[in-house]
Amino acid sequence: MPGFPKKWWPKKSRPLRRSINMASLPITVERAGLEHRARNFLRRLRSGDEIAHLITLLAAAGILLVTGLLIYELFANSPLPRQKFGWAFLAGRTWDPVMENFGALPFIYGTVVSSALALLLAVPLGVGAAIFLSELAPPGISNALTFVIELLAAVPSVIYGLLGIFVLVPTLRTVVQPFLKTTLGFLPLFQGPMFGVGMLAAGVVLAIMIIPFIISISREVLLAVPVAQREAALAVGATRWEATWRVVVPFARAGILASVFLALGRALGETMAVTMVIGNDPRISASLFAPGYSIAAVIANEFAEATSDLHLQVLIELGLVLFFLTIVINALTRLVILSTTGRGTAH
Amino acid sequence: MASRNTWRKFLNAFMFSLTGLCAFTAVGFLFFILGYLLWNGGRALNWAFFTHLPTPVGEAGGGMANALVGSAKLLLLASLVGVPMGFLGGVYLAEFGGRTFSFFVRYTTDLLNGVPSIVMGIFAYTVVVLPMRHFSTLAGGLALGVMMIPIAVRSTEESLRTVPQTLREGALALGASKWKTVASVVVPAAIRGIVTGFVLDLARVAGETAPLLFTAFSNRFWSLGWNQPTASLPVMIYTYAIAPYEDWHRQAWAAGLVLLLLVLVANIGARLLVTGRMSVHQV
Amino acid sequence: MIKATEESPYLEPGVAPLARVDIKLRVAGLNFYYGAKQALYNISLQIPAKRITALIGPSGCGKSTFLRTLNRMYETLPHARAEGKVLLDDEDLLSMHVVSLRRRVGMVFQKSNPFPKSIFDNVAYGLWVNGTRRKAALAEAVERSLRRAALWDEVKDQLHKSAYALSGGQQQRLCIARALAVDPEVLLLDEPCSALDPIATAKIEELLFDLKETCTIIIVTHNMQQAARVANVTGFFLLGRLIEFNKTEIIFKTPAKKETEDYITGRFG
Numbered sequence: 001m002p003g004f005p006k007k008w009w010p011k012k013s014r015p016l017r018r019s020i021n022m023a024s025l026p027i028t029v030e031r032a033g034l035e036h037r038a039r040n041f042l043r044r045l046r047s048g049d050e051i052a053h054l055i056t057l058l059a060a061a062g063i064l065l066v067t068g069l070l071i072y073e074l075f076a077n078s079p080l081p082r083q084k085f086g087w088a089f090l091a092g093r094t095w096d097p098v099m100e101n102f103g104a105l106p107f108i109y110g111t112v113v114s115s116a117l118a119l120l121l122a123v124p125l126g127v128g129a130a131i132f133l134s135e136l137a138p139p140g141i142s143n144a145l146t147f148v149i150e151l152l153a154a155v156p157s158v159i160y161g162l163l164g165i166f167v168l169v170p171t172l173r174t175v176v177q178p179f180l181k182t183t184l185g186f187l188p189l190f191q192g193p194m195f196g197v198g199m200l201a202a203g204v205v206l207a208i209m210i211i212p213f214i215i216s217i218s219r220e221v222l223l224a225v226p227v228a229q230r231e232a233a234l235a236v237g238a239t240r241w242e243a244t245w246r247v248v249v250p251f252a253r254a255g256i257l258a259s260v261f262l263a264l265g266r267a268l269g270e271t272m273a274v275t276m277v278i279g280n281d282p283r284i285s286a287s288l289f290a291p292g293y294s295i296a297a298v299i300a301n302e303f304a305e306a307t308s309d310l311h312l313q314v315l316i317e318l319g320l321v322l323f324f325l326t327i328v329i330n331a332l333t334r335l336v337i338l339s340t341t342g343r344g345t346a347h
Numbered sequence: 348m349a350s351r352n353t354w355r356k357f358l359n360a361f362m363f364s365l366t367g368l369c370a371f372t373a374v375g376f377l378f379f380i381l382g383y384l385l386w387n388g389g390r391a392l393n394w395a396f397f398t399h400l401p402t403p404v405g406e407a408g409g410g411m412a413n414a415l416v417g418s419a420k421l422l423l424l425a426s427l428v429g430v431p432m433g434f435l436g437g438v439y440l441a442e443f444g445g446r447t448f449s450f451f452v453r454y455t456t457d458l459l460n461g462v463p464s465i466v467m468g469i470f471a472y473t474v475v476v477l478p479m480r481h482f483s484t485l486a487g488g489l490a491l492g493v494m495m496i497p498i499a500v501r502s503t504e505e506s507l508r509t510v511p512q513t514l515r516e517g518a519l520a521l522g523a524s525k526w527k528t529v530a531s532v533v534v535p536a537a538i539r540g541i542v543t544g545f546v547l548d549l550a551r552v553a554g555e556t557a558p559l560l561f562t563a564f565s566n567r568f569w570s571l572g573w574n575q576p577t578a579s580l581p582v583m584i585y586t587y588a589i590a591p592y593e594d595w596h597r598q599a600w601a602a603g604l605v606l607l608l609l610v611l612v613a614n615i616g617a618r619l620l621v622t623g624r625m626s627v628h629q630v
Numbered sequence: 631m632i633k634a635t636e637e638s639p640y641l642e643p644g645v646a647p648l649a650r651v652d653i654k655l656r657v658a659g660l661n662f663y664y665g666a667k668q669a670l671y672n673i674s675l676q677i678p679a680k681r682i683t684a685l686i687g688p689s690g691c692g693k694s695t696f697l698r699t700l701n702r703m704y705e706t707l708p709h710a711r712a713e714g715k716v717l718l719d720d721e722d723l724l725s726m727h728v729v730s731l732r733r734r735v736g737m738v739f740q741k742s743n744p745f746p747k748s749i750f751d752n753v754a755y756g757l758w759v760n761g762t763r764r765k766a767a768l769a770e771a772v773e774r775s776l777r778r779a780a781l782w783d784e785v786k787d788q789l790h791k792s793a794y795a796l797s798g799g800q801q802q803r804l805c806i807a808r809a810l811a812v813d814p815e816v817l818l819l820d821e822p823c824s825a826l827d828p829i830a831t832a833k834i835e836e837l838l839f840d841l842k843e844t845c846t847i848i849i850v851t852h853n854m855q856q857a858a859r860v861a862n863v864t865g866f867f868l869l870g871r872l873i874e875f876n877k878t879e880i881i882f883k884t885p886a887k888k889e890t891e892d893y894i895t896g897r898f899g
Contacts, residue, residue, distance in 0.1 A: 052526030053443050059435030060444075060452045063500065066493060067455045070462070073473040128369035136363050137370070147618065149373050154614040155380060155607065156554025158581045162588050162603050163380060166596070211373055241359040269463025271557035272585060296465045296557065303469070304561040319466045330461045513743040517805070520701060520737040521756035521812060522729045531759060536746045
């Protein structure tokens with residue numbers, strides 16, 4: 001750091017003599033040299049800028065340290081599965097704590113499929129709502145409705161889970177799944193026994209949880225589209241919907257995409273709501289009615305009662321996999337956002 | 348031609364109605380959640396909920412007094428971890444930061460924000476539970492505290508940035524040093540945004556369950572001190588909801604209502620205080 | 631050091647010299663850079679003590695940059711630097727301790743910028759931040775400064791109200807009081823009336839007349855009539871250069887340089 005005194009303690013063996021006749025000097029001159037240095041430091045200290053800079057810098061560095069420590073701890077506490085399974089861990093399909101045979105695929109599958117299903121449901125609904133809120137609703141109503149929708153993001157995951165277990169699952173089991181089976185049962189997606197819990201339930205719950213993010217960001221991005229764009233389309237005779245769908249939305253598509261990635265990141269990491277409705281069965285099935293398992297859910301369920309060191313470390317390894325998934329999605333989100341700022345208002 | 352225009356007009360009306368339906372469905376979700384909890388939770392809520400300990404498994408009655416206290420203790424610890432580091436880090440980024448270092452700090456803060464809460468729990472487990480060889484409030488507090496940091500940093504930095512540069516110049520021109528300017532003019536000018544950011548942060552962390560499952564774990568009794576496992580409101584909701592007892596389900600609804608009301612009140616209050624400044628994608 | 635025999639910029643050949651004035655600030659060969667871009671070219675002038683000096687010129691001519699050099703406000707910008715000689719009472723301004731400099735040279739900004747504090751705390755801020763904590767001393771200084779800024783009578787009963795409750799003109803006078811509280815020798819004003827109505831402007835010009843008895847005043851203004859009304863000495867800046875610097879009557883009635891005449895008569899600006 002520039003200016004920060006490197007040594008403030010006096011160098012012991014440096015005499016203060018130069019080309020001065022020592023006999024004429026009072027003894028206090030040498031002490032004066034040290035006093036001067038010390039006073040200089042104290043004056044800088046009293047000005048406080050250096051301290052403030054240092055303290056805040058340490059706090060910022062602390063954040064880097066904590067993150068580094070987190071990554072380190074995840075790695076350092078999961079060597080066994082890497083030794084035993086290597087990369088094959090990611091493709092393994094068995095999950096047998098007793099025989100100590102573990103594979104991550106069912107959980108990766110469950111995480112990805114439940115999140116994909118959530119996006120499938122949430123994106124049309126979310127973008128549609130965002131279009132309404134930005135194009136059609138008058139500003140006061142739009143702001144009020146958005147305020148309420150954004151509160152959805154504040155609802156804790158476990159409460160979604162609560163409603164999931166006692167409201168969603170019975171509804172799926174008694175109404176929705178039979179309906180889907182009778183109408184679309186030829187698809188392997190909608191076959192098999194209908195428990196209510198399963199991939200479909202997880203997808204629906206996740207969809208409701210991520211909708212506020214899609215709506216909030218997409219609405220802002222749509223509002224930011226220059227009025228000139230809309231007016232140009234309307235001037236050539238387009239209906240309001242055509243102007244919106246063919247001009248405004250494409251203009252905003254990078255921002256909408258960014259919101260989708262952000263929502264995906266949230267969905268991948270969701271734990272409680274998912275584990276309460278997904279069925280917690282580590283199997284890979286084509287049917288959405290079948291129970292499944294997600295990475296976060298298995299960690300939540302089995303961590304506290306892991307049967308062996310390997311079991312525990314496998315769960316930590318799964319945490320690492322999840323962490324990397326979210327890092328990748330995070331990077332993609334940033335890339336999308338960067339590409340918008342680079343282009344400015346151009347297409 | 349006329350029929351094509353009729354179709355276009357119809358499509359216009361239809362699609363906008365559809366989007367309106369989407370918007371009101373989304374709004375409806377919140378009211379449904381709130382209403383259902385008010386109905387089910389309100390019926391089960393009673394004085395005993397706030398004052399009694401949980402009864403032994405299978406027995407009816409009892410309450411969640413220990414979970415309420417436990418959550419309060421966890422949030423206190425989380426604030427002690429998250430607020431200072433978040434605040435000072437935010438001050439650094441807004442007032443003192445050098446260009447490259449600040450970039451890394453922001454990037455890392457973003458990264459930390461994206462870490463799934465369950466992974467945060469694993470982190471606290473490896474750092475606190477493993478060395479101590481048992482679950483504790485400390486571990487839970489650490490997990491929640493680290494989760495608080497990124498948002499605290501971001502809200503502090505953004506609030507400080509809204510303070511106009513001319514205010515800083517005014518203080519500097521009077522002979523104030525940089526840190527005095529920040530401490531006596533800039534931070535007080537931004538304090539509203541900073542505090543509401545912390546309140547929202549705390550509310551978010553209050554509802555987190557996953558990081559507590561194997562750090563603070565749970566406790567059927569009072570948790571004394573800081574290194575025993577402790578009950579917490581979200582974990583109790585989870586435990587009771589997945590159990591096979593009707594009575595526990597009722598108590599889960601009650602607890603869910605209390606948690607939801609606390610979180611919503613904090614959110615609505617904070618957002619109204621800083622009308623419209625914090626939007627959901629910053630949380 | 632500028633020698634005493636050097637030509638005083640106030641003297642017009644063939645005209646009787648000014649009565650002797652003390653020089654408060656001597657600037658010689660000042661060059662100012664924002665990074666690689668030069669903003670001020672070889673500025674040399676002498677600011678008289680206890681007089682009002684006005685700096686005029688079109689937008690972007692460097693007059694505000696010059697003003698901000700005098701209390702080193704540019705130091706908040708990473709790549710700004712000033713080279714040359716600037717002397718405050720024979721002390722090198724560019725290398726003295728910046729906090730002591732700013733106590734001697736105060737500044738009032740274009741748009742009033744009161745702190746989000748009470749009126750009292752605003753005015754007392756300069757003293758408070760430099761160590762004065764005794765309530766009596768602060769109260770006395772606050773009253774003195776508010777009187778000098780012609781604001782005391784209007785706010786004496788509401789010292790603990792927020793500064794934002796005041797009108798625009800009152801807020802600017804509050805900022806002047808705040809700057810005066812530390813008893814500066816020089817007061818820099820950067821277009822202080824540009825955001826104010828004519829009545830508020832007149833009030834501030836009036837108080838500048840009173841202030842110059844005790845304080846050297848340098849005011850940047852894009853309003854030529856204001857300079858003509860208020861200033862003893864005027865400097866005309868153009869594109870980073872000081873074109874002419876002389877008594878106000880000479881600048882406005884018989885300017886020596888063609889650029890000055892063009893600006894005064896409104897041919898550009």
